[in-house]
Amino acid sequence: MNKTIKIHNKSDKPYNIVLKENQAIEKCINIQNSLPDFMKDYFIYLKNAVATSTRLAYLEDIYFFCNYLVNETDLTVASNVKEIKLEEFENIKSRDVNIFLGEYCSRYYKKTKNSLLIFENHNRALARKKASIMSLFKYLYRNEQIKNNITDGFNPIKLPKPQPDAIKRLEIDEVAKMIDAVESGYGLTDKEKLYWNKTKLRDKAILLLFVTYGLRLSELQQLNISSFNFSRGEFKIYRKRNKEVLMPLNKTCETAIIEYIENERPNITGDDEDALFLSLQNTRMTTRAIRELVKKYTSIAMGTTKENGYSPHKLRATAATSLIQYGFSIYDVQNLLDHDNVTTTQLYAAHKKNVKREIVKNFEWLGENE
CATH class of the missing domain: 1.10.443.10 (Intergrase catalytic core)
Structure with a gap:
């Protein structure tokens, strides 16, 4: 049963602005609750480092990557995203991320009850997913949770230069x-x-x-x-x-x-x-x-x-x-x-x-x- 959320607004921001921000924060919290516990420090960092909309986008991308690890690879023995272990994350190589971005993300499939849906990501979307994953791995390395910074080995993703x-x-x-x-x-x-x-x-x-x-x-x-x-x-x-x-x-x-x-x-x-x-x-x-x-x-x-x-x-x-x-x-x-x-x-x-x-x-x- 969903509870009605009431906000006690002590700021001078209009209620509709505060409500929209809170809805995005609630989405962030829900995704965080579905991700592995070893990422908790990263969640705290993200909360204070970027805008709420960016935080939500990063968390969605990271959940998508973790879901890929569980359902499409043998990089983890976890049966769901929450159960992924830090030791398994530490064994992930640059090549594994490059395959995820360059092969899986560019064109992947989802089965529904009546059909098979095809999803495609072009370079701009792939670059955002790369930035999200890079942010996570860099933080885990800086926080001394993993021994190696694998992000230097991520393949570049070329974006077209905007033309006037x-x-x-x-x-x-x-x-x-x-x-x-x-x-x-x-x-x-x-x-x-x-x-x-x-x-x-x-x-x-x-x-x-x-x-x-x-x-x-x-x-x-x-x-x-x-x-x-x-x-x-x-x-x-x-x-x-x-x-x-x-x-x-x-x-x-x-x-x-x-x-x-x-x-x-x-x-x-x-x-x-x-x-x-x-x-x-x-x-x-x-x-x-x-x-x-x-x-x-x-x-x-x-x-x-x-x-x-x-x-x-x-x-x-x-x-x-x-x-x-x-x-x-x-x-x-x-x-x-x-x-x-x-x-x-x-x-x-x-x-x-x-x-x-x-x-x-x-x-x-x-x-x-x-």
Whole structure:
């Protein structure tokens, strides 16, 4: 029987943020309880060393690796993951991990009651699994639980270098078309217009926040009415690693949000009464619903099918390239979008080269005959 979890929130974080963090922590604890006891020190290290989302991802990868050891190899005599011994882990070689990553993980199978499912991992996913396993083995070595550091023998996993021309984003004129579609209902089917009439102010506010601030999907989904201080012209968001950030509120977004709150958003009570963006069921919009909304309107802007519409992350790229095209420095954009490394922002800055080319092309000091 599942118990209802109630959180006594002593911080100034909104309840929905604290609840989401707690749900991730509970998942971490459940996985840890299924892993061998000799990893306990590593769990303590992980708890304090990385963000909760990263901690959860590492634990999921490590459990997946241990499950592979039990069910696919003779590296352990354990009948389940919990029973794996430290001595067995110490006997694992680099070659064993390389086989796991390079052979098993790239394509593996799972039997269900009625079918056989095929799973594939490409290099980005394999690199994450490698990082998780490497983190564990390095810690066990540093903690003097195993004698050798086998991680130096892990095969490299080459990741493709991001190319500026491959960055998917809306052009400035397509952003205008997208906003026009949400304001007028242009491009929507008759069925979609029935919903649009009830949500157009909400949808407009969502899209404007995405293309103005380059918010991550989770950052927008977690917004509350109390996140906004209209008298001071700012709003608060919670970024990765629980960073609390105040963002300045521009007039366009402020007007769109106030119009939505005053004219369309219902007043409700209960757990979601402070949630900014509500579904038609009067609950906080899910990330899936927001993603579908963005795909719908971006597909209209680009003149393509809904399936080929863009995700919210592409609107983040749109915000970055648009700001740089308008003349803001990459360091300003890096700060606004919360990029850890300026090289990420420089990918978007590469698009400015096209603008320079057009300027020079149309700015000749001498005519053709001179």
